[in-house]
Amino acid sequence: MLLKKLRNIAQIITPKVFFLTFLMSASYVMANVAVTPSDLPPLPEPVANNAVATVTIDKKLYVFSFMGLGNGKTHNDVHNRAWQLVVNNNDKPSQWQALPPVPSSLALKGRLASVAVGVNDSVYIFGGYTVDKDHNEISTPDVYKYAPVTGKYTLLAPMPVPVDDASALVYQDRYVYLVSGWHNDGNVNLVQVYDTQTGQWQQASPFLGNPVFGQAGGIVNNTVVICDGVSVTPHSDKRRSFAAETACFKGVIDKQNPFKIDWRTLDHPTGTARYRMAAAGDKATNKIYFVGGSTNPYNYNGIGYNGEPSTADDAIWTFDIAEGTWVISKTEAEAPTMDHRGLINVNGSWVTIGGMLGAQLVTSKVTSHFSTPAEVSCPSKSQASSGVSKQALDGQAVEVVKTASNSKCQHNNDINGEK
Template sequence: KNKTYQDVHNKAFIYDVTLNKWQSITPVPIETPINGLTGRLASVATSIKNKAYIFGGYTVAKDHSEISVSDVYSYDVINASYQKLAAMPVPVDDSVALPYDNRYIYLVSGWHNDGNVNLVQLYDIETDTWQQASPFPGKPVFGQAGGNVGNTLVICDGVRVDVHINKRRSYAAEASCYLGKIDKKKPSKIAWQLLPHPTGKSRYRMAAVGIDSYQKIVFIGGSDNPYNFNGIGYNGQASSPDNGVWIYDIKTHGWQVKTMSNATMDHRGLLFLDDQLLTIGGMGKNQQVLQTINQHGNINDYL
């Protein structure tokens, strides 16, 4: 809650929806602690059937040095057990993990140690192998958000790195959205195209999810001022959460822009359960770390 390097941990918890109850589970493993550090920030996760898949993240040392971790684990929620999987070819954090066809997981762009990468790394859960998919066409970013409905992906925003003459590089919000179509016969092939941005104003670390039954991809929250893990912007200004809701319609190829009653930021993913949009934790006003399951309303409230 203090948002310092000492607060980073690898604790893990599971929530039983039926019992409305949290319980602790075995901490997320790390194959080789980095300088004694086991906790990491900005890991990404997704699920296929009864398993959660956890990718990467980065460790933060006392001197604020950050190292991207290549570890990948699955967690079987039925058997309550982790399994180490093939490591990422290029370790990334603050990426997006999107599942497809109950077999593949796409990691789109993200940060690798010293800078962003434009890679789309494709993991096959059946063969425990990686391959490179068609690269991300936009400026490489971290803290972007995305979702998919079937073989259609939408990725929005994040933070790019700008380089300058005779001064240090800087971080800048990137307001851009891209649509990708996965080739159904060759999953490593993605046909990318630029999408109109819903607002023209970037948001960082939104929560997003694709909803097959509604043929929509929903983005919520985030902040218009990119920041480090303490919630203070790279520009030195405190960051505030946003209450925006963006909905991309797969059928009409159009956006709806709405607002919700609560504003949150610092998310990894958006959950969709019984038509409800949910996030877990994140940050609220004044960069306060949240310990709640945040309810963002019924999807039908926005349609």
């Protein structure tokens, strides 16, 4: 009789326990589904040449867009507006929130070609330039720290040499390197280093390539790669002109001295320069990525210095630091983009925020270009041609197999004039 009662009780309780367990499991799964870039809303307004950055606070990813160029693409459309998006993996992404405008020490507040980086729980915003109605341009010395927790900007020590269109790289979650860039009347070969702990500036080993603006670069651990941009060409019978600079350089930061960089030339992946690409390094893959940009350098309105409208390039360059090789692939986006200041990682997908599409159209889209890890080692039976080429530093082409992130062999990937 007792055994029968126990059996009846078990029949009553078990379905309820099972159902509760199912609900808890389902809730856990739903709470841990990562937000993908396809879920991210567009910016409230189109913007190009905007400074972008991310920081992670309390397991939430904060994505930022500061200043830039509006839809009209004239000097009147250069602004200092700022936006923030909080990507919470436990919920759907929120909408972009307006932040206080970025302050400025100059009369004109809007800026182009600024750069921003996230360091720990703050964002650091450097430089940029203003444009007046007569097309005069001034490089600003301003450096601001934005604290997402308080929502306040703090003015920091100014750049020793104000630059815009520079590359900004973070080392050891402390030092910010500003590589080359434009200063009022010409490019500089400086590598200016800001110490976020002491608030002081220091010069590192100068950039050994031709000074450029609009170049792109990334850093992984102590390895830096900088590619392309625009150099200045002097003339005897007319004003200077601008030309695409086809060149890549690898710099290795001395682990004992953060201001000493061993710069070396690096074979170019294609032999054709690009301007205002989006780039970033990725510690998880030990690679540096370059996305989009244009092969025709242009003024801020998207019209080339040669008078021809510029178009965006669809290529992705990937430099494998360990192997010293380049991989060339194509963006997964519906349309390529250009006029960027940075490449952002959102849950393994690499995105650009705003920029320009075809016909120099300023966009508000958050565009996903590729996901990592993207390269996998597969058994021969599951390999498929992808049209992706890999170039070793000796110039010899090496075949690479790329698969989608949901490939059956994914488990084999080791996750370890006028300017």
